[in-house]
Amino acid sequence: MRRTLPRRAAAAVTVLALLLTGCSATDDGRDADGTIRLRFQSLAWQKESVDANKQLVKEWNAAHPDVQVDYVQGSWDNVHDQLLTSFEGGEAPDIIHDASDDLADFAYGGYLADLRPLLPERLKADIPERSWRTTTFDGGIHGVPFLQEPRVLIANSRILRASGVRIPTPERPWSWAEFRKVSKELTGRGRYGVAWPLKEPVSVTLNLGLSGGGQLFHRDPDGKVELRFEEGDAVVTGTIRDQVNSDRSAARTALGMGGSDALPGFFGGRYAMLPLGFAYRQQVVEQAPEGFEWTVLPAPAGSGGLAQGVSPQTLSVAEDSPHKKEAVAFIDFLLRPENMVRLARGDWMLPTGTTALAHPSLRTAEHGWATGTALAQHLRPAPAQTVRGYPEWKDKVATPALQEFYSGAITTDELRKRLVDDGNRVLARYQR
């Protein structure tokens, strides 16, 4: 009896090994009748946006009976880990919706197809080169950037009017110094001129930093990236810190908030202005009390003009997909100018495509569309998104350092030391 146990165990191990190795049949993504079946994982989440995506998939499927697309609802929460697991397991969707700042690891890891030989000329020409740079890694294009959002100032119109301050336009924006002055003027009893919701301070600082002439991440001719905190980098960081700590024109309590958390204070008249992403307008429209008057203003400009960094939403194709050509054809369909407009309106964002951006519905003054559209030409790739090691730098070094700096706990010198010295040590590990 005892001797049978090892034999049984060995047999069980053999069966398990056979199951693990033998059952992996190859799958070329075709149905039994030869129809090609593609999986499109979308991260659209607002109702209008989900509806637009589903409707477009339906239209594609009706027009292409031999190439059918299955819509798969993804989620922004944990999308990186979910995709990584799918790539490793060879089960990734054919068409992948993500954000460009999430693509670097996947692109360098060989999980995403290089789209250069597959992209149709129309699509390539319609999207500006500066947007393509957000998805170009190691010389290859690993995603199609299609939606983006500038950071704008959402302001209480009544307070602005009553104060008599000059209203900025994309043609004549406020300088950072002027913005600081205006914020002081808008500050009054029980009211702050501005609230900076900086729960996640790094991308805001870096992206708006471009307008002040800051860059922080500098790529040498040999391709290595070095962190340097220069005069331009101190413009935005210094303004926020001074507003909170010296001028008292920015609410200290808002520093720990997310964008949505600050909205009730804005609606209640406690904050005159909120620097938020362009898509937050949807929440304002939905939640603002009856009669609340608001407007969209461009973010302040500095020596870099209105420039700011963005990480557009992207559509990529999995390297393992057996039908890359068809997948790119679907992306091309999804991003036809008229469709790009539908997606942009659904997400309250700006399309990257030049033709879509010219659409009259995105140029209307209502809900600040025109202000956002005017900013599109100033949008640049977020400074750090192609830098390997950036996520670690952001979490371990920059986030705590900036939080302490903005709250007044450390000086500019200490901030510089931590961002640069500690940061370069982190980056060095990724650039050996």
Add this chain to the structure above:
Amino acid sequence: MSLPTSRAARTGQYLALLAYLVFLAFPFLWLLSTAFKPARELGSLHPTWIPEHPTLDNFRQAFDEQPLLQAAANSLIAAVSAALIAVVIATPMAYVMARHRGRLATAATGWVVVSQAFPFVLVIIPLFLVLKNLHLINTLWGLILVYVVWSLPFALWMLAGYVRAVPAELEEAAAVDGAGRVRTLVSVVAPLLAPGIVATGLFAFITAWNEFFFALVLLKTPEKQTLPVVLTHFLGAEGVADLGPLAAAAFLATLPSLVLFAFIQRRITGGMTAGAVRG
């Protein structure tokens, strides 16, 4: 201790208990309040406990936008199955671990404790590959298997404690009365273990009901997804949320757990009392 001091102490205890209950109930009550508030009230600077203009729109929207019933059914199937299987496997194993002390049992107990320290992300890729080769990706059975494996160590550890609390003398007495091994286990040990089995099953159920990451990674098609995954569809990038429908859906998602607790709690208490009397 004098009587007034004792009364003061008791009052203090009740106050502390009340404060704790309020603390526990706050998130749920706030969720309930949010679920019935119209969008304009959600953005109010002075939020109220009772919605001024209560509405069912959030529930309507939640059901319109996401397949909540399907997701709830999937969650229920996965959680109930995982709990049942975990309990069926864990009960005899826990008995062996508790009654037969030896190196193997000690090592097994140690492994059980250590295995609880593994983070999800460490095991997910090998697990994904194994399930893929077994053709269990995008199936509820694959997810149930993972939940059973994931909850088994703690279930074992928990049940072993209950087994140790059952006096071995009772089993000896049964043996003296002529009961065989199986009869002793079924008629003597199992009834005394009932509260422990129910508590362990409840633990496995709640773990599976709330689990998000495995379900997100392993289930691909919308009709297979579980409630926690579907709830994240109300969230956008950078923490933006469709708060009203999210609260409505999250409120509905908490109901099965609450009902289950309300139903089973009396049984656990009853079982414990019964065990105490018999012991």
